[in-house]
Amino acid sequence: MKNVKISVLVVCLIAMAKMFGQTAPEVHFETMSAETPVEELSYEYLLAHKVFLRAKPSLKAKRLGVLDIGTPMVLREKSKYAQEINGIKSNWYRVSVGDATGWVWGGMIAQKAFGSGADYKVKFVYGLESNTVTEAGINETKYQLRAFKNGIQLDKVVLDSLSAFPVGIKNIGNKGLFNVEDIITLDLADLNTGHRIGKSYIFWNNGRFANVANLRDQETDAYAKSEYFVFPSDMQGIKSTLELKTTIIDKNVTLENEKVAQHKKRTSSFYTWNGYKLIEKEHIPVISENAIVSTLHR
Numbered sequence: 001m002k003n004v005k006i007s008v009l010v011v012c013l014i015a016m017a018k019m020f021g022q023t024a025p026e027v028h029f030e031t032m033s034a035e036t037p038v039e040e041l042s043y044e045y046l047l048a049h050k051v052f053l054r055a056k057p058s059l060k061a062k063r064l065g066v067l068d069i070g071t072p073m074v075l076r077e078k079s080k081y082a083q084e085i086n087g088i089k090s091n092w093y094r095v096s097v098g099d100a101t102g103w104v105w106g107g108m109i110a111q112k113a114f115g116s117g118a119d120y121k122v123k124f125v126y127g128l129e130s131n132t133v134t135e136a137g138i139n140e141t142k143y144q145l146r147a148f149k150n151g152i153q154l155d156k157v158v159l160d161s162l163s164a165f166p167v168g169i170k171n172i173g174n175k176g177l178f179n180v181e182d183i184i185t186l187d188l189a190d191l192n193t194g195h196r197i198g199k200s201y202i203f204w205n206n207g208r209f210a211n212v213a214n215l216r217d218q219e220t221d222a223y224a225k226s227e228y229f230v231f232p233s234d235m236q237g238i239k240s241t242l243e244l245k246t247t248i249i250d251k252n253v254t255l256e257n258e259k260v261a262q263h264k265k266r267t268s269s270f271y272t273w274n275g276y277k278l279i280e281k282e283h284i285p286v287i288s289e290n291a292i293v294s295t296l297h298r
Contacts, residue, residue: 024087024088024089024131025088025131026082026088026089026090027089027090027109027127027128028090028091029044029093031078034076041074042074043073043074044072044074044075044095045070045072045073045123046068046070046108046109046125047109047111047126048069048108049068049146049148050067050068052064053065053066053095053102055102057079057092057094059083067097068151068152069125069146069148070113070148070151071151072097073096073097073104073109076094076101079093079094079103085107086107087141088128090105092105107127110127111126112126113125113126114169114170114171116182116204117174117182118181118204119149122204124145124171124184125145126146126169128142128143129142129143130142142160143158143159144158144159145157145159145202147204147207155207155209156209159186159200159211168186169184171183171184172184172185175234175237176231176233177231177242178240179273179274180205180273181204182205183202184202184203184204185199185200185201188216197216197217198215198217198227199228200215201229203273210276223248223251224249225248226247227244227245227246228245230243238270240273241281242271242278243269245267245268246269247264248264248267249264250265
C-alpha cells in the first residue's frame, strides 16, 4: 500500500504542537481535483474500523454507509472548518469510495499505510490515537498501529510517547528471527531539538502485535549511552538471536597526569524471541552493571 505523501509534513506539525504544548496536534491531507487523471489519483486509507460515511461534514449528519478499516479512498474536498475530537484537530474530507461519496473526519484517516512482508493480505495503518493536556500545559499524545486483513481488524497497539515522538515508521521484515513475521520500527526524536534519539521495535506474529523494546539514547554531562539491535540477518548476526549492543561514554575519566578524557566502553547482551517476549541468554556475556539499560518489554 502506498504511504501517505503528506505524512512527513504532518509529523513535523504534530511534533511542533507537542513541543510547545499550546495547540492540539493536527492532521491534514492533500485532496484530488475532479480533473486529476485516474492514473494519477492518490489513495488514502481508513485508520479506524466501522466508520460512518456521512452526508455532511458533521457527526450529526445523515449516515450514508459504514466503511471498514483500510478502505481505500480518494479525498476530493476539505471542509472549511476543522473539528477537534479526542484532542486531535482535523478537517472533514469528502471522499470517493467506489461509486459512493460522503464525508469522513480526517482523524479517522491513516497517516501511513503499508503491508506485511510475510502475508500480502495483511496490512498496517498508523496514526494519532488521542491527545490530552497536562496541568502544566504539555500535550501528551498517543499513537495507534492497527493490523487488518480483508477489511477485518486483527489487532491494535497504542503507543505512548510521553518522552519521545515517533517521527518515522517502517517494516524491516523478520530479519531472520524465528516466531516473527514482521518487525516494525519507529524512529524516536527529542521533543526539544527534533533530533533522532533511538528506535522502538514492534514485532508482528500470528495475528498479534508485541511492543518489544524502546531503545533511547541518553546523554548527561557525565556520560552518554546509545544502543541498537543486531539481528540474525545482519552481517554479524547469530542464528535465532538478537544482540543488544550498548556503548557507554564516560566523560569524566581522570588519567594519572590529571587530564580529563573520555572513556568508551562497548558491551553486549543476547536474547531469543519465543513468540511472546524476549528471553535473555545466560551463557553469553551480558551488559555490564554500569550500563543503563533501555526499556525492554520482556
